[in-house]
Amino acid sequence: MSTGYDDIKTRLQGSMVALVTPMLPDGTVDYKRLADLIDWQIEQGTHCLVAVGTTGESATLSMQEHSDVIRFFVEHVKGRVPVIAGTGANNTAEAIKLTQEAADAGADCALLVAPYYNKPPQEGLYQHYKAIAEAVDIPQMLYNVPGRTVVDISQETVERLADIDNIVAIKDATGSVARGEQLIKAVGDRMVVLSGDDNTALELMKVGAKGNISVTANVVPKAMSETFSAALRGDFDAAHAAHDVIKHLHHDLFIDSSPMxxxxxxxxxxxxxxxxxxxxxxxxxxxxxxxxSALVQANIN
Incomplete structure (x- = not known):
């Protein structure tokens, strides 16, 4: 069934970077460097930009900073690629406020991490996402990352949420290709399934995922763009050829807490x-x- 959100569904694909939030040594946001990073990512072929996700240190920005950075992204990108705004919280009212401010700023989609720490049951997760979707008319993406949130959005809950028109996608960061494949079979006709795990993203694309929201793309955007552009074409030989040069970064960039x-x-x-x-x-x-050493191995001087 066609909805008013079909266009954004076709644009949520390929190599999508969860961009860091650059800061000065005193911890203030460095907007000059942020502008430079945004331009570099787009020049290198990144298909979508994620503002203030986990990698963007969403947990330590104030709510005002959070909204200010999202607005800066939208204004600087100027429609060159979609801007996905991280607006999740473990407080539903706060998530609604952040999502509304992202919508007002002109973000293309909101990325909503599963509520962390308070460990809601599946019905709580469903009602949380339903409330945000009903409150704010913006395309919304579920984000399941149980390794960080200690709560797991079940497939049954995702299937229920897929019936809500403006819940258009899910970022699956479970790292399980088998589970991701089941998700694609269950909801792939209603929402876009994306990987949120660099290590397994290419394998998940082989079974139907549309792209990858990546940490590694911060460092090697061109190689990641080449990898996932080839995967979108179904040319997995070319995808692996580009990927093999940089795949070690998926491990090395997590040698300590991300995004350190x-x-x-x-x-x-x-x-x-x-x-x-x-x-x-x-x-x-x-x-x-x-x-x-990892940078040298990836041909970065």
Whole structure:
């Protein structure tokens, strides 16, 4: 059945970066570097940008900063690629407020992480997402990442939510290809299924996922774009050829809590300053050699 959200469904695909939020050494948001990162990502072929996701340190930005960064993304991107705004929270009213502000700013889609820490039951998850969808008329994407939230959106709950018109996609960061394939079979005709796990994303695309929301794409956007553009064409030989050069980064960029290693890598590349928010800290020196070697292996000088 056709809905008013069909256009955005066709655009949520390929290599989609969960962009870091660059900061100055005192922790304030560095909007000059953010503009540069956005331009670089688009020039390198990234298909969609995610503003203030987990990698963007959503947990430590104030609500005002959160909305300000999303608005900056939209205004700077100027429609060149879709902007997906991270607006999830474990407080439904807060999530509605952030999602409404993202809609008002002109974001193309809202990314809503499963409510973390308070461990709602499946009915609570359903009612949470339903309430946000009914309150804000913007395309919305579920985000299931039980490794961080300690709550898992069941397939049954996703199937129920897929009946809501403006819930258009899900970011599946479970890392299970078998589970992702079941999800695609169950709801793939109603919502876009995307990977949120760099390690398994290419395999999930082989069974029908439309793209990958990536941490690794922060560092190697062109290689990731080439990988997932080829996968979208069904050319998995070309996809693997591009992917093999950089796939080690999927592990190395998680050598410590994300986005600490990614921020260090971007700092070494001259892309950002040395800024991060507590309780995260700058990457420990003992890990520098691992990231330095990973960059060389990925042909980044």
């Amino acid at each position: 290693p990614t921020k260090y890598a971007l700092y070494k590349m001259g892309k950002i300053d040395r800024g991060i928010r507590l309780p995260l800290v700058w990457l420990a020196e003992e890990h520098y050699a691992t990231i330095d």
